[in-house]
Amino acid sequence: MQELLLHCRPGFEAEAAAEIQTLAAERGINGYVITRDGAAVVRFVCPETGDAERLMRRLDFRQLIFARQWALGSWLDVPAEDRISPIISACAAGPIASQLWLETADTNDGKALAALTKKLERPLHTALTKTRFVRPKNTEAPRLHVFFESGQRLFVGWSWADNAAAWPMGIPRLKFPREAPSRSTLKLEEAWHHFIPRDEWDSRLAPGMTAVDLGAAPGGWTWQLVNRHMKVTAVDNGPMARSLMDSGQVEHVQTDGYLFKPARPVQWMVCDIVDKPARSSALLARWLTRGWCREAIINFKLPMKQRYREVMQCLEHVEDALDAANIRAHIACKQLYTDREEVTCHVQILHAGSYKVQ
Template sequence: MQELLLHCRPGFEGEAAAELQELAAAQGVAGYAVTREGTALVRFVCPEEGEAQLLMRRLDFQSLIFVRQWALGSWLDVPAEDRITPIITACAQGPLASTLWLETADTNDGKAMAALTKKLGRPLESVLLKTRFLRPNKADAPRLHICFESGERIFVGWSWANNAAPWPMGIPRLKVPREAPSRSTLKLEEAWHHFIPRDQWDRRLAPGMQAVDLGAAPGGWTWQMVNRHMKVIAVDNGPMNRALMDSGQVEHVEADGYLFKPRAPVQWMVCDIVDKPARSSALLARWISRGWCREAIVNFKLPMKRRYYEVLQCMEHVQEAMDEAGIRGTIACKQLYSDREEVTCHVRVLQAGSYKVQPDH
């Protein structure tokens, strides 16, 4: 097992490759990326035995920006008349697994193999259970990933639940609520799933919290917070959804989100305004460093080139502002499944700094 298979958004293979290449070099691990534009998959090959597993153990999956999911393993060429036997032989070379995930790339070609993966799923699981390579009761065992590049080309790999995405291919199965004003509502819901452990939702997304939604109209993100029984200041010159306004939980302020200042600190600030990433990161830095919010989720719209390095610059800008204000906190970015030409940034203040809160007056 000398290779990591990385899932990413189609068209962002170069960013995922650059990210792993840089992080591997920082860990002193030699490796190289193999990419094909539009495939939504990246191979990261470590020629030295054991180095791929070492890299996977040393890197924190949550810190990866453009990688949705990963697995440690190798590729197989399999005959169409018997795909299961080679897979079982490959599984004998790896650890026991607790869960079987059949995956494809997140592309039209990948989706076209849904019938094949569905057909193979039950008989493959049955054989894995009989050979005891799959043991559902072994909770601490890794997950087994069988990723189909085609009907004859398969990746067999493993990931560990404490250092990987909790969903096959890194894609959460979320549905747009019928009551939500726009599909963008899923961006915020997915961000919560990624950045906030589920057992902390009742504490960090609690009823009665005060929140600000910058660039709110028509209210997709506001709807998520209202659904958690928060009080929301929705800032946008455009109209808000009438049902949200009738909830009694939303105050609509007609203003430019970049210029708005809160009357008092709030628990949450969220923003999905389409603008240059440097402007959005400056907005985020200002809200955090001035003590206007305790947690924030902001989307950075990416340029056409040097997207990975643009994100790093945005994160550095926010971190510098936090350091200057004496704030201890966490900052993370992820290109979520619901994102397109953007990434989602989350900041949480753990310890306030020496700043004085600057309200609007």
């Protein structure tokens, strides 16, 4: 197994490729990238035996911004008349798995393979459990990924639950709540799923907490905060959904989100304002270093070119501001499935240093 296969958003292959190459080089592992525009997958091939596995174990998947999912494995050509037998044989080269995931690229070509993967899923799972290559009761074992590039070209690989996305292809199955005023509500929900461990939701997204939503109208993100029974200040010159205002949990402040200053510190600041990423990162740094919030989620809208470099510059700006203020924090960033030409950044203050609320 000399290769990592990484899923990404179509059109962001170059960013995913640059990122994995940079992180591999930092860990002293050589490799090269194979991809093409619009493929929605990136191959990272390591010439030295064992290097791909070493990279996967040394690299925290959560550090990857542009990769939705990854797997360690190799490619396989299969005949149309019998795809299952070669897959069974290929599984002998890898570890025992706890579950089977059949995947395709998140493209029109990939979606065209859905009928085939659906047809194969049950007989393949049956064959793998009979041969003991998949053991559902062994929950600590890795997941087995069978990725279909075409009907006869497959990638057979593995990922470990504690160092990979929780969903096949890295795509969460979130249901749009009909009560929410816009589909953007799913962005914040997905961000919580990605950045906050599920067993910490009750303490970090607790009823009665205070939050500020910058650029709130019509209230997609505010709805998520209200649904967690928080008290929300919604900042936007535009109108908010009447249902949210009727909840009694929302105060609407009609002003520019960049000019707003909270009367007192809040637990959460969230922001989905469309602006230059440098301006958004400066806004985030200001809220954190002035002690206005303890946690924040904000979207950085990306330019058409040099998007990876732009993201890294934004994160460096926030890190430098926190360091200068002697604030210790956890910073994470991800291009979520619900993100388009943007990435989502999350910051949690761990130790506030000696700053004073300004």
